[in-house]
Amino acid sequence: MSVKLGVPSKGRLQDQTFEWFAERGITLERSGSGREYAGRVRGLDGVELVLLSAGEIPRELAAGRIHLGVTGQDLVAEKLAPDAVMELAELGFGHADLIVAVPAFWIDVETMDDLDAAAAAFRARHGHRLRVATKYHNLVRGFFQRHGVADYQLVDSQGATEGTVKHQTAEAVADITSTGETLRANHLRILSDGLILRSQATLFAARRAAWGDAERDAYAALATRIGLGAAPLPWA
Ligand SMILES: Nc1ncnc2c1ncn2[C@@H]1O[C@H](COP(=O)(O)OP(=O)(O)OP(=O)(O)O)[C@@H](O)[C@H]1O
Numbered sequence: 001m002s003v004k005l006g007v008p009s010k011g012r013l014q015d016q017t018f019e020w021f022a023e024r025g026i027t028l029e030r031s032g033s034g035r036e037y038a039g040r041v042r043g044l045d046g047v048e049l050v051l052l053s054a055g056e057i058p059r060e061l062a063a064g065r066i067h068l069g070v071t072g073q074d075l076v077a078e079k080l081a082p083d084a085v086m087e088l089a090e091l092g093f094g095h096a097d098l099i100v101a102v103p104a105f106w107i108d109v110e111t112m113d114d115l116d117a118a119a120a121a122f123r124a125r126h127g128h129r130l131r132v133a134t135k136y137h138n139l140v141r142g143f144f145q146r147h148g149v150a151d152y153q154l155v156d157s158q159g160a161t162e163g164t165v166k167h168q169t170a171e172a173v174a175d176i177t178s179t180g181e182t183l184r185a186n187h188l189r190i191l192s193d194g195l196i197l198r199s200q201a202t203l204f205a206a207r208r209a210a211w212g213d214a215e216r217d218a219y220a221a222l223a224t225r226i227g228l229g230a231a232p233l234p235w236a
Pocket residue numbers: 011013052053054055056071072073074075094095096176177178179199
């Protein structure tokens with residue numbers, strides 16, 4: 001058996017993951033045509049490459065179907081209990097902040113406390129709760145609860161979340177931002193205390209995967225190559 005390493009199947013996250021491993025003498029490559037979701041690892045024995053959607057990597061780690069996986073900390077925090085995986089290394093790219101934003105013209109709403117007050121007023125006026133569009137339901141619920149905001153409802157949005165305000169399917173959003181351009185283009189403003197989580201691409205290990213002797217040997221070789229030092233072992 002070998003160590004299964006899951007990496008994003010497309011886009012910048014995949015390119016930067018391949019570069020990160022290449023800088024450490026490990027070549028990850030797609031096999032077959034560019035559209036085939038299989039790959040190879042050169043320069044290291046006993047490690048198999050699996051190309052997966054970044055959003056599916058947390059679930060595959062938790063199920064133990066892959067031993068290692070590269071994805072965003074935001075996706076892992078949203079989808080998994082903290083003890084399902086171990087963070088091995090932050091990779092230094094894919095930086096994004098999960099934030100709460102409101103329409104820029106809501107000049108009275110600067111903070112989460114202001115949003116709480118606005119939510120109560122909104123309900124009194126409109127007869128339904130203020131809607132917050134997001135795909136990060138668990139993280140957003142926890143954050144709103146910690147800030148004592150209860151008078152709202154989540155609206156599921158799996159993409160183009162910033163557009164929901166313009167399209168009047170939500171009054172506020174909780175989404176990731178890196179340059180802030182998408183928020184600005186959609187006339188949205190981040191609340192001053194509206195940072196839910198900072199995220200970057202990270203290499204995770206599955207605690208509950210099958211770590212037999214062969215996998216432990218392959219892991220040790222990989223850990224040395226990428227300079228993990230005396231990091232705790234995922235199976236311990
Ligand atoms: N604009 C961005 N800048 C930096 N990182 C980003 C940006 N957008 C998304 N990310 C990060 O990339 C990771 C993957 O995000 P997301 O699941 O939206 O990607 P995707 O390409 O839509 O993946 P999927 O294959 O699951 O559809 C997340 O961890 C996220 O934080």
